[in-house]
Amino acid sequence: MCVDDFPSSESATGAQRAESYVSAARRRRFLTESRGLRALLKASQFVTEELDLEDVLRSIVESAITLVDAQYGAIGVMDPDGHLDRFIPVGMPADVVEKIGFPPQGRGVLEVVNERTSPTRLDDLTAHPRAVGFPEHHPTMRTFLGVPITIGGQHFGNLYLTNRSRGVFTEDDEDLVTALAAAASTAISNARLYDQAQRAQRVSAAVGSVTAALLESAQNDVFGVLAAQAAELTDADLTYIVLSRARGTRAHVAAAYGERASAIQGTFLHTTDSVLTRALAGEQGLTQVDSTDEPLLKGKGLNGSTIAVPLVVSGAAVGALGVTRGGQHAPFTPGDLGMVSDFAAQAGRAVALAQARIGRQRLEVTADRERTARDLHDHVIQRLFGTGLGLQALAxxxxxxxxxxxxxxxxxxxxIVDIRSAIFTLTARRPSQASRYRILDAVTELGQQLPASPRVTLTGPIDLMITGQLVEDVVAVIREALANVVRHADAETVEVAVVATETDITVTVSDDGIGVPDRPAHSRGVANLSERAAAHGGTFDLEPLSSGGSRARWHAPLSSELNE
Known part of the structure; x- marks a missing residue:
């Protein structure tokens, strides 16, 4: 003990001298005891060894428990609004944690700790005026020590310790855990930086995969590729691309990937308030616990966490990217939201490149059609016309x-009449919303996955009779029927026929595959086709062909009310 440890006898009172003796004794004990400085250095070293944020948080709690001989410990992470966002308990068996159920809501004594900027030490937390008791199956806890963790002047969370093995928590314990919390803030900052770097690397790899896939000459399913890569990036159970360019007040699900994808593929979303519709309006969002209120997911059995971010292509907002995890998996975090947002922004540029490629290919096809039309007009028709004149002279x-x-x-x-009709079709300008071209686009897109391109027959005034909501349903029916052929039929040839009359529309998709099983399994895709037909007062049938294979026939009568 040095002289400087005490105030001079001339100025010090008895109480001051006593306090100085106690402080000096605490400092000496802190430096010499195993639970003092050496234990703190060892705990701090253990905490800073990890880089994964989840591992860092758990190691902080484990180190604190060891440092002060506590039975239970936990760390609570606060969200930007000051509410408990994550809670990681240590010391309780996993089955007990599971029985307790949801993590605490941050009320009672935990709320007291959150409100304070200094440590909270209680001899009996159950006796505190704001104690709210424990849930069923929760172990008994008495002594309590809560210490805040701050990073860069911001409140990150709190460290909670209970049931000290030898009596109540002391002032020394408080000092040790406060010092550990300071070291922990550095470890958490490093883990956050590492996590950000890892996320950026994953986003870069995913965008690279998207770009490579979209630039393949045979790949036209732009949004399907995007949805598949988003699922791989986020470990989501379901991903989907919703386009806001659909008519009316509903957005269209252009692509879906993962669990129950067929249940929402091609469906429409009413613009009720939800995280997804807000993303369509340009606002990214996250639901961390329950997605059952999402209109798109209601009744689909996915009650976990959902992220939705705007999808911008060539500077224009075209829709939204949504990812959902089931309730059995860990919910998404704000870090996941940032990762998905970065992915959508970078993938939007890849989509723009792919669309430019597809546009260039269409221009090449148009130029080839015009050349073919010229050859038919200048050579083939003239030769046939000359041959006809010769035959008339011979007669x-x-x-x-x-x-x-x-x-x-x-x-x-x-x-000659047929060839002139073909020339007109080849050279006619292509309206962006013409029904026949939307049908052909759908067949071309799904046909890439078949051994041979489907044969397409369009009969009747297709563009005149198939308009409004009906064209959306017809295109969706063709997509779903061809998707079923790709997944289940193992077919070599496929034929698609669309017949439009003044009274009805009939879509037929035939294949030479394995046919319809005697006891077909329940398919949500087939149910969707039936529902779309019923909405128009029509019917849908799936039947085997006598020559092998199957035929899907979708029929809908025309009415002015439904075809608006």
Missing amino acids: GSVPSYADVLEEHVSAIDAA
């Missing part, structure tokens, strides 16, 4: 063969 000179020759001339005239 005049050989009357006995006139009838037969006239039949051939009529056949040539019919061929």
